[in-house]
Structures are given as structure tokens and as C-alpha cells.
Amino acid sequence: MTTKNTTRRLERRLGDAMRRHLPRPITELVMFTLKQAWACLFGALMLLGLIVSDMIWQDSWALARYDALVIYAIALQAAFLILKLETLAEARVILLFHLTGTAMEIFKVNAGSWAYPEPAILKLYGVPLFSGFMYASVGSFMARVIRIFDMRFAPYPPIWMTFALGAAIYINFFSHHYIWDMRVFLFAATLLLFLRTRIWFRIAERDYWMPLPLAAFFTSFFLWVAENVGTGTGTWIYAGTDGLSLVSFAKLGSWYLLLYVSFVTVTLVMRDALIATPITKGRATPTEQSQAQSHPTD
Template sequence: MTTPETRSLERRMGDWARARLPFALAEFAMFVLKQGWACLFGGLLLVAIIATKLVWQPEWPLQRYDFLFLFAVATQAVFLATKLETWEEARVILLFHLTGTAMEWFKVSAGSWAYPEAGVFVVLGVPLFSGFMYASVGSYMARVIRVFDMRFAPYPPFWTTVILAVAIYVNFFAHHFGPDIRLLLFAATVGLYARTRIWFRISDRDWWMPLPLAAILSALALWVAENVGTATGTWVYSGQLPGQMVSFAKLGSWYLLLYVAFVTVTLVCRSAVSAEAAPLAVKPGYK
């Protein structure tokens, strides 16, 4: 759980916004601030990617990829030491980190994308900091659930969500050898989660959003981050020209991968899911 100091900071920020802004604007401002707070790990990693691209010199004794790896390890250590993440959450985030790294090894060997720079902390052509990019997605999901007091209802049977997540993950590998079933998987995400609402609290009121819509918006944010990665030359997709934007098809890939990350995180956030139409944490009459 978060520290009392973290909760106190969030309350002070909310009190400041509500004292100076109309209700709707204050809620929006706090929504943006809380989202930024939730994606702190990924945001710091993205800033490090941009900053190192601007200042790094080839003659420096430490390679840029190696610095990014050490920076990510240090950041994760600080998150645990300050209780911004719990050890239980960290174990599940590590699982997503490892599955992401495994996919990186496969995709790089298959020629889907490449990492053009050198480094010591590189295995099978993949710099080890890349696993932290997946970990940052898991970190965001774990933190955003906590920061917004999220509940997911009505939630489908958990075993069905696990089967779908496994099918999505396997297809990222299998489509290189056989048919690509991502259209079927898109339909499955909508069919399974169509009724599921994400209930969340910004200040003292509950709001909701359809889960598939939240996945689309999150995928869009990750697509923007991917453009930052390719614009800085940190990784390059096969056939991508210098200055060219990442294909919109990657939106679909991230949309599907987000369900893998979400199901992984719900392994430790089971109290956030409810089979009922609305979770008990939601007060009657709130929308």
C-alpha cells in the first residue's frame, strides 16, 4: 500500500485544486495529476530515454543502453524502498517483465524490430532495459488501481480472462508460423469485457468507464511513447524510415498486450474485481 505521506500529498493536491477551480475542472485536473502519478515509473524511463539521446557521447565509458538499464534498476529499488510499490506487486510486475523480455528476444530474432546501439547488458541482441518498459506498464496498472481506488464490475469469470490473456500472448509468437488470429482476439476482448465497467474515484465521487475504451486510450498513450522510442533511435521497426511514425497497427498490438498485463496484475489485485453489476465500494446514485 502507499505510505501515509503519499496519501497526504494526494489529499493536499486535491484540496488545492478544489479550492481554486470549478468542480468539473478540478476533477479533470486531479484526474490528469493522478494519471501522471500512476505512470511515474514509465514517465521517468521515457524522460531518461530522451535525455540520454540528447546528451550521450559515443566516447563515454558507459554505453547509453547500459545506463538506461542501471537507471531502471535504481528506480525500481527506490519505488520499493519508498513503498510506491509493494513487494507483492513487484513480483507480479517481474513476471510481466520476464514475459516481455522473452517476447523481445523472439521478435528481435524474427526481425520485427532491432536495437541499433551497443551495450554490455545485452542478451541475444536485446538490451536488458527493454524488460523494464514492459514492467512500467505493469507498474502503471498496479498503481492506477490503487491511486483511483478502482473496481472492475461486472467482471467475467477469472479463468476466462486467463485463457484470453494466454491466447493473446501465444499469438504474438504463433502468427509468425501460422495464421494471425488477432481479429478474433479483438472480438474476444470486446465480447468478454463488454459489460465490465472500471469504477474509479477522483476525489469524493465515483465515475466509470467501459474497460475496452480504457484499453484503447491506454494503447494510444503507449503508441505515442513508442514514437518517442523510435524518434530517439532507441529501437527501430523493420522497414521504418528515419523520422517515420510508428504504424497505427501497433495500436492494436498494444491494445491486446494490455489485456495480458491487466490479467497479470489482477493476480494480486483480486479484491478490485467483482462479479456483481456494481462493486460495493461504489455508492448508490454515483455515476
């Protein structure tokens, strides 16, 4: 049985049980919340690891906290594959995001944007190797939420434009240290390119939709909250801060842009979810599905 079919079967059982006891609108709100929580399971477990390790770790222990987090993250990833919570195709593209995230971490740490203050053996140019798994958790959420909600994106812009935007955003994270910051224009580009794009998602047998930029904003807010967990546990410290104050709201904008990098990366293995023309229901017609298949050559 495929991962998607297993998820649907579990959802159906849970939904049927709740519908026997709750009004339908409340049931679907609860199902939406549970499915979102299930989709971000990897990220939630990583945050739990940061919190618990901060609470219990002793400087006298032989194993450094950062090194323990690397082992923990690898074990999590292995468990997700063994338990079929992620597919191999998803894991490969998440690995790509892991590598690009680690590269950015190395650059940012050495540029003085933030630092990892604790000692560790498994560090590369001042960056503990578990940090790449924090970026991978975003990719994991993207891949899992698309599959769990059976999402469709329509009308989806030409593929080459989305990858050009993702590349421009990624490059700007590096280049703004040397030249002017293009993020205002990149914010505008996300709206110009995706303003018409609806995310269609399914709860039980009903389809709902949300504008893609709005969904990106909401997701970036929760990532900003998660980042405050990291700074609150002292796992990383931003330059010029004491590690106790809230992360700047400007970082919310950074996460908003980084989400598009993650999203277009995940679409490498989820082309079936991309529909070139508008649809009025969450399920695309055969014609629209055909257009989706030809979309990558646009």
C-alpha cells in the first residue's frame, strides 16, 4: 500500500469517528489542524530535540549537545523512510534542500549574521551539521503537506519562471552582503507570479482553496515562531542580540522568501500537482491533467 493510500485510510477512520460526535464545520477544522500537525512532524520533532536537549544537557557530558542533535536528526530521517512517512523521491529532493541550506548557513555564520556558540566535533566552518536538517524539515513539511492534503496548484505559472524566481531569491541571500538588497522586488515578484495561483486542498471529500501567497505568509509566521524556539534555547544567536529577545520581524520576510525556494525545489518531484489553467474544483479535469503533464516544458 502506498504512503498516500495509508494516509487517506487513517484520515477516513479518524474523520468518521469525529463526525459521529462533532458538527461538520468543527470536524473539518479539527481535521485541517491535525493534518497540518502531521505534515510538520519532522520539524516538530526537531524543535522538541532542541528544547529537551537544552533542558537536560550538561557541559561535563562526553558528547556535545550539537553532535547529539546530529545523531538525533539522522535517526529521525532514517525512521521516516523506514516507516514510509516520506518517499524516497521526497527524501532525495529534501536532501537537495538540506545541502543548499547548509551552504547558506556556512556563508551566513562566517558573514557574522548569526552564530552557534556551543562546541562540537561535527561542525563545518563553524556550522553544526544538524543545522541542515532544520532546513530539510521545511522541505519535509512542503512535500508531506502537498501529499497529505492532496494539493493542486492552479493556475500555475510557467515552470521556468518559478525556478528563475527561486534562484534569484537564493542568490539574494548571499549577494545582499555585497550589493543592494533586492528583497522588495522579490516580494513583488512572488505576488506577480503567484497572485492568481490557488492552492486547492482536500479534507475528507471536500475541496477548499487559498491563495498561494497568503498560505506562504501564514507558514512563514509559524516558521518565525519556530525560529524563536531555536534562539530561546540558545541553539543559535543572532548578531547584536542577547538570545533572549524575540527574533526580528524582518526574519519573517526572509522565511517568506525562503519558502518559495523550498516550494519550487519540492515541485521537482511533485509535478502532478501543478495545473497550468484555472480550475473551479480541487480535482482537475482530464484536460487539465493533460496540461499539467505538459507544463514542465513551458
